[in-house]
Amino acid sequence: xxxxxxxxxxxxxxxxxxxxxxxxxxxxxxxxxxxxxxxxxxxxxxxxxxxxxxxxxxxxxxxxxxxxxxxxxxxxxxxxxxxxxxxxxxxxxxxxxxxxxxxxxxxxxxxxxxxxxxxxxxxxxxxxxxxxxxxxxxxxxxxxxxxxxxxxxxxxxxxxxxxxxxxxxxxxxxxxxxxxxxxxxxxxxxxxxxxxxxxxxxxxxxxxxxxxx
Numbered sequence: 001x002x003x004x005x006x007x008x009x010x011x012x013x014x015x016x017x018x019x020x021x022x023x024x025x026x027x028x029x030x031x032x033x034x035x036x037x038x039x040x041x042x043x044x045x046x047x048x049x050x051x052x053x054x055x056x057x058x059x060x061x062x063x064x065x066x067x068x069x070x071x072x073x074x075x076x077x078x079x080x081x082x083x084x085x086x087x088x089x090x091x092x093x094x095x096x097x098x099x100x101x102x103x104x105x106x107x108x109x110x111x112x113x114x115x116x117x118x119x120x121x122x123x124x125x126x127x128x129x130x131x132x133x134x135x136x137x138x139x140x141x142x143x144x145x146x147x148x149x150x151x152x153x154x155x156x157x158x159x160x161x162x163x164x165x166x167x168x169x170x171x172x173x174x175x176x177x178x179x180x181x182x183x184x185x186x187x188x189x190x191x192x193x194x195x196x197x198x199x200x201x202x203x204x205x206x207x208x209x210x211x212x213x
Contacts, residue, residue, distance in 0.1 A: 023103050027095035031088045039084065050079060053146075079146075086142055086161070093169055094131050098124075101173040109178065121184045122176025134168040159200070167199030 039046065109116060138161055145157045175184055188195075 017107075020104065020107060023100045024096070027100055028088075028092040030095060031091035034091060035084060035088050046083075047080070050076070050083070082146075083142075086138075086158075089162070090135060090138060090165070093165060094135065097131055097169045097173050098127060101170065102177070105174065105177055113178075116178050118178055119180040119183070120177060121179045121181040122172055127173055127176065130172040131169060134165055137168070138165045162202075163196060163199040165199070166202045167195040171195050 141161045141164070142157065148157065171188065172184070175187060179187065
């Protein structure tokens with residue numbers, strides 16, 4: 001656990017570097033702009049998909065009959081937000097993993113670990129495949145557990161989903177440049193506690209205003 005907090009402390013220190021700060025911020029800005037544009041352009045389509053999904057699980061009829069109407073509208077707006085926020089976060093994280101992480105890794109390696117040999121155990125194909133798996137599991141987890149929000153249990157889902165996504169998405173890119181393929185497999189297998197610890201802590205930070213940028 002000490003190693004995890006030490007890593008987070010180093011990351012916090014790096015945020016005071018304008019170069020690092022920009023690399024961290026631009027994926028979120030791009031993701032927000034992308035989904036805001038798509039949301040405005042295809043609002044009717046997205047709303048139709050949401051209503052179709054709610055109808056399939058028997059909730060749309062209940063919302064239609066719910067009185068007063070503003071409560072039903074509020075619930076539907078909340079559901080839209082629950083889908084929008086994960087999409088923005090997911091897109092930003094994928095952009096970070098594929099495009100920003102290499103820059104961050106080089107900055108950290110050159111400053112703190114200049115003697116560390118680059119084994120290049122991973123590559124772009126592996127990074128993309130890892131991201132695909134992470135996205136599929138993350139989206140499935142959100143969709144399958146949406147009904148749980150109606151009974152209050154759903155409040156736990158964002159933290160679990162974010163923890164999984166962070167540890168799965170970034171662990172590959174974090175060591176791909178410097179570890180051998182064998183070392184990567186070993187680290188993934190024997191350091192799961194550390195990966196999940198970092199995933200959970202960074203996942204919690206994502207729900208803190210300003211820090212989640």
